[in-house]
Amino acid sequence: MAARTTTITKPLSGELKNEGEKLEKLLQQWEEDIRPEMREDIHDPSYQDEEGPPPKLEYVWRNIILMALLHVGALGGSPWFPPARSTPASSVSLSWTSAPGLSLFFNEVHSGTDLGMAAGAHLLWSHRTYKTRLPLQIFLIIANTMVSQNDVYEWARDHRTQHKFSETHADPHNSRRGFFSHVGWLLVRKHPAVKEKGGKLDMSDLKAEKLVMFQRR
Numbered sequence: 001m002a003a004r005t006t007t008i009t010k011p012l013s014g015e016l017k018n019e020g021e022k023l024e025k026l027l028q029q030w031e032e033d034i035r036p037e038m039r040e041d042i043h044d045p046s047y048q049d050e051e052g053p054p055p056k057l058e059y060v061w062r063n064i065i066l067m068a069l070l071h072v073g074a075l076g077g078s079p080w081f082p083p084a085r086s087t088p089a090s091s092v093s094l095s096w097t098s099a100p101g102l103s104l105f106f107n108e109v110h111s112g113t114d115l116g117m118a119a120g121a122h123l124l125w126s127h128r129t130y131k132t133r134l135p136l137q138i139f140l141i142i143a144n145t146m147v148s149q150n151d152v153y154e155w156a157r158d159h160r161t162q163h164k165f166s167e168t169h170a171d172p173h174n175s176r177r178g179f180f181s182h183v184g185w186l187l188v189r190k191h192p193a194v195k196e197k198g199g200k201l202d203m204s205d206l207k208a209e210k211l212v213m214f215q216r217r
């Protein structure tokens with residue numbers, strides 16, 4: 001039994017290692033091609049938190065009130081929204097004032113804005129994982145502006161900081177902040193270490209992009 005296991009696993013693990021090396025090489029080449037200058041989002045394990053208790057969370061009341069209103073509005077709005085007037089089958093259409101029309105509209109907006117975050121602020125501007133022409137950049141930055149999660153420059157700087165100094169005080173989404181790490185992060189002030197380490201990142205690629213700097217104004 002034992003002998004059989006070794007004959008099966010040995011070549012398999014060798015093959016896996018081979019595949020792993022190939023994949024790593026491919027990723028390396030891919031990174032070198034697309035983002036030769038961007039290294040600021042790679043984890044730096046040399047940075048560690050200083051000893052001592054973490055500073056108290058400072059609430060941002062403006063954002064807390066805005067978020068509360070937004071969520072109460074969303075909760076209250078949907079079930080009691082006046083249903084579409086009953087219309088003869090021949091004239092059924094999705095009007096912007098009907099509930100399905102409105103929710104479809106918001107659905108579309110939501111998909112668009114998601115794209116602005118995922119494809120724009122995250123993959124394009126934080127990680128430089130692809131290049132694209134101006135028209136798509138304009139679409140992505142408009143979609144991103146509608147999400148109102150800070151501008152692209154600030155979001156990308158925070159996100160690079162998150163990757164580089166992950167799970168330290170300099171990580172804006174440090175999981176030790178509990179509710180305020182990924183959900184409520186806009187409701188409290190950033191830890192001073194986020195500003196300190198984030199301020200030292202090389203952001204020259206974004207500073208050179210007129211569109212990103214235009215949105216930041």
Ligand SMILES: [Zn+2]
Pocket residue numbers: 122126127159163
């Ligand atoms: Zn990322």
